[in-house]
Amino acid sequence: MTVHNDTVAAAQADPDAPQPYAELGLRDEEYARIKEILGRRPSDAELTVYSVMWSEHCSYKSSKTHLRYFGETTTPEMSEKILAGIGENAGVVDIGDGNAVTFRVESHNHPSYVEPYQGAATGVGGIVRDIMAMGARPIAVMDQLRFGAADAPDTKRVLPGVVSGIGGYGNSLGLPNIGGETVFDESYAGNPLVNALCVGTLKVEDLKLAFASGTGNKVMLFGSRTGLDGIGGVSVLASETFEDGAERKLPAVQVGDPFAEKVLIECCLDLYHAGVVVGIQDLGGAGLACATSELAAAGDGGMRVNLDAVPLRAKNMSAAEILASESQERMCAVVAPENVEKFFEICAKWDVTAAEIGEVTDEDDRLVVTHNGEVVIDAPPSSIDDGPVYERPWARPEWQDELQRYVPVERPADLRRALLDMVSSPALCSRDFITEQYDRYVRGNTVKAKYSDAGVLRIDEETNRGVAVSADASGRYTRLDPNTGARLALAEAYRNVAVTGAKPVAVTNCLNYGSPENPDVMWQFRESVHGLADGAKELGIPVSGGNVSFYNQTGDEPILPTPVVGVLGVIDDVHDAIGHDLGTVDEPEVLILLGATRDEFGGSIWQQVSGGGLNGLPPQVDLADEERLADFFVGNTMLTAAHDLSEGGLAQAVVEMAVRADRGVELDLSGVHDDAFVALFSESASRALVATTADHVDGVLARAAELGVPAVQVGSTAEGRDLSFGEVTVPVAELREAWSSTLPELFGHAVGANAVVE
CATH class of the missing domain: 3.30.1330.10 (PurM-like, N-terminal domain)
Structure with a gap:
């Protein structure tokens, strides 16, 4: 199976190549805006990242204009005890x-x-x-x-x-x-x-926040390996442009492993206790695309990421697939160079897979991602993270x-009769059938x-x-x-x-x-x-x-x-x-x-x-x-x-x-x-x-x-x-x-x- 893996160089060399932006949920004006930001057409990986990050799920593009009202109505007295609030x-x-x-x-x-x-x-x-x-x-x-x-x-x-x-x-x-x-x-x-x-x-x-700070600090990916499950969870990554040959059967819904997550919890707490984490982000919707762009956008510099270093559990994954995968039980941390060895030691103690996949750079507001030795993303992370804002008619x-x-x-x-009809209705009847399947008193x-x-x-x-x-x-x-x-x-x-x-x-x-x-x-x-x-x-x-x-x-x-x-x-x-x-x-x-x-x-x-x-x-x-x-x-x-x-x-x-x-x-x-x-x-x-x-x-x-x-x-x-x-x-x-x-x-x-x- 040959996977098409468009690069930035290819995008520059072939500026008019058709791209399936509409199938990925992007509007005509959004695609035009991406080309304006980049000064060229996007690579496949860039198109993927923008499509998932500008989706409604990640960008809040239709709700932002109204959600700001929460900030307008919150007084300093109300926020006195809030250590982290909206946006975290x-x-x-x-x-x-x-x-x-x-x-x-x-x-x-x-x-x-x-x-x-x-x-x-x-x-x-x-x-x-x-x-x-x-x-x-x-x-x-x-x-x-x-x-x-x-x-x-x-x-x-x-x-x-x-x-x-x-x-x-x-x-x-x-x-x-x-x-x-x-x-x-x-x-x-x-x-x-x-x-x-x-x-x-x-x-x-012990409060931790999601930002990539400190030039030279390392970007660490740890937890489960990255696979093909969940791709398209927040967008529609389903175009044959991303693949030549036979259609892949991608599970539309992520597959969870709670025991891997339990170990990941303990590993994270150990890392926090050891003081080796500068910033941290979980990998959820939009996977690595979201984690890296959000960390970089919230930081004070840029970031370089090498997808060749990402631990995979599927062969021949394209850059777009690696970035958009929503495989579960993964975290991304920013770690100072002197703490990398300790970071690996703690992950090894918990048998958690870890890899150094990049570093924070002094390239202000630049996210550069490579795959197979070639640059597949070169974009401002703030433009990926912020997304458009729509004033939808209401x-x-x-x-x-x-x-x-x-x-x-x-x-x-x-x-x-009315009383018996009410208490036996699905609206008001006992939920024991549901709650008895849950553990309520563990810990x-x-x-x-x-x-x-x-x-x-x-x-x-x-x-x-x-x-x-x-x-x-x-x-x-x-x-x-x-x-x-x-x-x-x-x-x-x-x-x-x-x-x-x-x-x-x-x-x-x-x-x-x-x-x-x-x-x-x-x-x-x-x-x-x-x-x-x-x-x-x-x-x-x-x-x-x-x-x-x-x-x-x-x-x-x-x-x-x-x-x-x-x-x-x-x-x-x-x-x-x-x-x-x-x-x-x-x-x-x-x-x-x-x-x-x-x-x-x-x-x-x-x-x-x-x-x-x-x-x-x-x-x-x-x-x-x-x-x-x-x-x-x-x-x-x-x-x-x-x-x-x-x-x-x-x-x-x-x-x-x-x-x-x-x-x-x-x-x-x-x-x-x-x-x-x-x-x-x-x-x-x-x-x-x-x-x-x-x-x-x-x-x-x-x-x-x-x-x-x-x-x-x-x-x-x-x-x-x-x-x-x-x-x-x-x-x-x-x-x-x-x-x-x-x-x-x-x-x-x-x-x-x-x-x-x-």
């Missing part, structure tokens, strides 16, 4: 006592549809390496998943593979999965969302007014995970300082009102962290939308960014970073706009974390509802379950109310349990608490709302359900009143094993069966070995 591999927050925490969420949507197991697995691997690149030890993962209708045939293919991939990779790494969310909606059929979040910990002084859709016209939901005559520092509103982790074993993390989104709310939908996602993640007793300190996000070439979608995106940025400013916590995923659609039909918002909180002593469950002993507990309940059903789960479609306005949210509610929980020692209210309303919160504790509950809804249906199923924001003992009821109500948080006693635990309200009585055992049986009945075919077969 992950946000890093100083949590005190010399400790820092880094967290980020990123999408791996399209690969997870093509090959669910490997797509999801390598999504976990990629986000873990982002955390490693900050100088941190990864300590936990979470996931945000969106699938088509639960009973759709393709969901039966995609969901088991995705869940097995997340568990297979994360469990093998020894990282606890401390929470997440799984949503079903027909808009995600053909385009599931797999958003992976990772949390890491480091000492403040406009409020003509159909938005009609969508927001509320059709009153049907009020059920039988509240007992021994997980304080809260299963059934907790937020995952809680101990960070410092001496002081017991810890963090709480949650991520949330409602595509239904955001479809109805993108600005409010993003605010509601922020509010729920913020509230989930707050009910554990942690103080929210930082935000991350993963913004999943349809095509940016659709003005309707761009309006949704812009409105969501503004809602999230303004909301973060109102709460006084900074957005530390994020990710944008466009082109999530099936044909011309975009997914529900889905801004996943993650919030990180700090708790001084994890022993004080507020639990999620009622006690299992016979001591009575009193239930108190915090926050105001209104007749708000636009975008609600009841609207979905009852066949009411999607219309109206989502619940309104005042973030000042969320802040007061959060203040209620900080340092509060009077509570025995707490649960936020969100989808499914009060009924869902009570059912989950009763089922898990196997305790009866008697509800009095008279003080909540004059309509029992509204009291049970409204999804009004800024609410939480708390439990306390009889001797603390007055104290809880007084604290709420002092903070201006509406509070009403709504019931208590009962001696029997029934949930009752008004004249309705439902055995807890019946609720448990309805809540727990739905997903096993839908996906039980994939339990065990079948789940990982692709």
Whole structure:
């Protein structure tokens, strides 16, 4: 097999040679701009690098103009504890006592549809390496998943593979999965969302950044060898111009090896501890092309790279293929010459393949790459890394007014039946079928995970300082009102962290939308960014970073706009974390509802379950109310349990608490709302359900009143094993069966070995 390997010299000698730039996702004007930058046509390798780096995934070319609003709304006071923010591999927050925490969420949507197991697995691997690149030890993962209708045939293919991939990779790494969310909606059929979040910990002084600095410093590639898997992951590298002869069979989705990544984690931490790393970057989307150009662009000079030194696992790879390969478990570091030997020693200790592939030069803003002894790239790395910026047309859709016209939901005559229908729906049923495939307590520092509103982790074993993390989104709310939908996602993640007793300190996000070439979608995106940025400013916590995923659609039909918002909180002593469950002993507990309940059903789960479609306005949210509610929980020692209210309303919160504790509950809804249906199923924001003992009821109500948080006693635990309200009585055992049986009945075919077969 002969591989065409165009060089810079060939490009100069044959300036008019046709090139498949359109097949690689480049527009006419982008190709013209590349030729203007270079003063000639690009070589094949240059064309490849520009195409992947100027892709939507890497360059944010359609979103940059709107993402700048995060910077415009962030005050110096908000950023005081942010050690690394927007633009870095992950946000890093100083949590005190010399400790820092880094967290980020990123999408791996399209690969997870093509090959669910490997797509999801390598999504976990990629986000873990982002955390490693900050100088941190990864300590936990979470996931945000969106699938088509639960009973759709393709969901039966995609969901088991995705869940097995997340568990297979994360469990093998020894990282606890401390929470997440799984949503079903027909808009995600053909385009599931797999958003992976990772949390890491480091000492403040150990922070690492991605830049190539210091003339003469060496560029080191280490980890797995580079192969043909994943080429085209962020673009379309599929033209026969890059190859003469038989077509190669390239796996479209990267293939992960979690055990190689586990060793790579320990190797990186050893390298950091030895002080031999100047700058570091993981190899994810766009592979070596991205790592070298980003390191060089962020540095103070240029870089020369020799692809002949790259360890390969496939023969006859062209320069374009080596640069665009997205083979997993690889990192790129900048190392001073005197530390190279030590670097190799540490890599050898962990049996990690390492190679010196280049060096930092004094050729200001120049990336020179050679292959087979010839120059294949000679370009300014800043031009590769920055990419174009587009002001895409955006406009409020003509159909938005009609969508927001509320059709009153049907009020059920039988509240007992309505309750069972809700808790057994795919929207609200137990996720045990999914979460039981994940290890939640490995490493021994997980304080809260299963059934907790937020995952809680101990960070410092001496002081017991810890963090709480949650991520949330409602595509239904955001479809109805993108600005409010993003605010509601922020509010729920913020509230989930707050009910554990942690103080929210930082935000991350993963913004999943349809095509940016659709003005309707761009309006949704812009409105969501503004809602999230303004909301973060109102709460006084900074957005530390994020990710944008466009082109999530099936044909011309975009997914529900889905801004996943993650919030990180700090708790001084994890022993004080507020639990999620009622006690299992016979001591009575009193239930108190915090926050105001209104007749708000636009975008609600009841609207979905009852066949009411999607219309109206989502619940309104005042973030000042969320802040007061959060203040209620900080340092509060009077509570025995707490649960936020969100989808499914009060009924869902009570059912989950009763089922898990196997305790009866008697509800009095008279003080909540004059309509029992509204009291049970409204999804009004800024609410939480708390439990306390009889001797603390007055104290809880007084604290709420002092903070201006509406509070009403709504019931208590009962001696029997029934949930009752008004004249309705439902055995807890019946609720448990309805809540727990739905997903096993839908996906039980994939339990065990079948789940990982692709």
